[in-house]
Amino acid sequence: GDSVTQMEGPVTLSEEAFLTINCTYTATGYPSLFWYVQYPGEGLQLLLKATKADDKGSNKGFEATYRKETTSFHLEKGSVQVSDSAVYFCALSDLTNAGKSTFGDGTTLTVKP
Amino acid sequence: DADVTQTPRNRITKTGKRIMLECSQTKGHDRMYWYRQDPGLGLRLIYYSFDVKDINKGEISDGYSVSRQAQAKFSLSLESAIPNQTALYFCATQGRSTDTQYFGPGTRLTVL
Numbered sequence: 001g002d003s004v005t006q007m008e009g010p011v012t013l014s015e016e017a018f019l020t021i022n023c024t025y026t027a028t029g030y031p032s033l034f035w036y037v038q039y040p041g042e043g044l045q046l047l048l049k050a051t052k053a054d055d056k057g058s059n060k061g062f063e064a065t066y067r068k069e070t071t072s073f074h075l076e077k078g079s080v081q082v083s084d085s086a087v088y089f090c091a092l093s094d095l096t097n098a099g100k101s102t103f104g105d106g107t108t109l110t111v112k113p
Numbered sequence: 114d115a116d117v118t119q120t121p122r123n124r125i126t127k128t129g130k131r132i133m134l135e136c137s138q139t140k141g142h143d144r145m146y147w148y149r150q151d152p153g154l155g156l157r158l159i160y161y162s163f164d165v166k167d168i169n170k171g172e173i174s175d176g177y178s179v180s181r182q183a184q185a186k187f188s189l190s191l192e193s194a195i196p197n198q199t200a201l202y203f204c205a206t207q208g209r210s211t212d213t214q215y216f217g218p219g220t221r222l223t224v225l
Binding site: 034036045049098101103104105 | 218
């Protein structure tokens with residue numbers, strides 16, 4: 001079945017540091033890939049997505065590229081801010097699985113001033 | 114107003130009690146989901162519904178039941194709550210022709 005493995009946390013960075021959160025996936029079909037973000041006390045919300053190989057999703061300074069050859073979708077940001085502190089979830093949606101989403105375990109990011 | 118709402122936001126109950134968590138959406142989406150979130154375990158799917166007449170079990174449906182009263186409403190029930198059902202519960206919606214899910218703010222349930 002489908003699965004998503006993401007970098008274990010927690011991750012603690014200083015403001016303006018570079019961020020990478022690794023994500024790899026296993027899927028039977030050709031999934032769409034997502035990063036969702038969960039701010040404290042809130043539900044998950046879409047951060048970015050990519051629907052096919054080599055696509056790059058980007059939003060709020062975050063980027064991730066759909067790499068089919070390495071089955072990866074790593075999240076990056078060049079300069080993090082305190083307001084980026086949140087839990088980040090990598091996910092996939094696979095039409096061969098009735099379009100349901102599979103989520104990683106989440107990575108908690110804390111950015112210190 | 115929020116597109117996906119959940120009530121209650123917080124609930125403390127005792128072992129053996131019946132609990133209902135409610136989810137409403139104004140996005141007009143056909144698909145609705147219930148997940149639970151536990152520390153270190155990410156999101157696990159409890160039940161999902163692709164339309165009013167469609168109910169499907171997820172990976173952890175034991176001890177839970179659901180009701181899809183209308184396109185906009187999807188309720189989760191714990192018939193006899195137990196302490197290991199203490200968790201954060203999320204409802205989510207998805208359009209029929211889209212792949213993005215939209216989440217409610219969550220219900221924090223504590224079973225004593």
